[in-house]
Amino acid sequence: MSTVKTEHADWEKAVEFHGHSCPGLATGFKVSKIALKELETIRPSDEEIIAIVENDSCGVDAVQVIAGCSIGKGNLIYRDYGKQVYTFACRESGRAVRIAVKKPGGRNERQGTEERIKQILALPAEDFCEVRHVNIDLPSRARIFPSHPCAECGEWVMEPRARVKGGKIVCIPCAENYGRGW
């Protein structure tokens, strides 16, 4: 399959996951493709790559699909900075790359949506973003913990989030306000 065809198939996958096509998704798609190329790696099956995203806009869905960094795998770290900045790191090589989009794409552009999407996808990388290879401390891998039933509601709670009330294990919602005010 040619690179163009692969790109197209991958874009379709991102659109299917996100539910629709938009300039924000195109931004995250392009960022992810640049990151994988810069890190000389491919989409991981587990947590081999981590992404630190500084926004929670549409582009993050493309990061999940294309770079394989997702909330459920624990290798997508969200920082609420409202910035179109994405840092990717590869656990094996220890290499990391920080990608800052030069001018975020949005629906508030004068262009039509389709025109804007095509423009983003076609932009040369150097016009689209600033790429810097950086050093970062890699976060630990996601862990699995045992669960316990909450003594109040009976629902199961993962041990590190369990609380204690009257000597019994409870969940956070059942522990709410316990020990705060009278």
Place this chain on the structure above:
Amino acid sequence: MSTVKTEHADWEKAVEFHGHSCPGLATGFKVSKIALKELETIRPSDEEIIAIVENDSCGVDAVQVIAGCSIGKGNLIYRDYGKQVYTFACRESGRAVRIAVKKPGGRNERQGTEERIKQILALPAEDFCEVRHVNIDLPSRARIFPSHPCAECGEWVMEPRARVKGGKIVCIPCAENYGRGW
């Protein structure tokens, strides 16, 4: 396509997105299927359904794929309670359903992984979880805001996350520690 074939194709989609198959993914898959059935709706193209997930484990990736509630669309709300509890609401009908998994599936079971996945997917809903129709206040839809270049680093920041320093617009990392200590 028969229901069994659809189920199988959807499961394959979830596995492809997550990067691998595991009991946690099967849990989120089953939860999402039950939710869509209970709400009598289908996977949305935008934010028509919202999900409130009380964990960030593997199952959340299935919620993103199957129920179409994702971090990038703004219709996935994460509460860090460590509970296998998922609430889904439909904006159009106003209906909401809360699904609490009875005993979370995990890698720490004595069964083999494949056996555990099959068991979860085959369990009758009533043995797998508790389903309650509930009333919830729906969060606002995601909004798009203008961005400004940060006066210090030059990177763009979304207006609601912008800070002010020396009368100029800056981003959160550049504003860090400004006004805290001397």
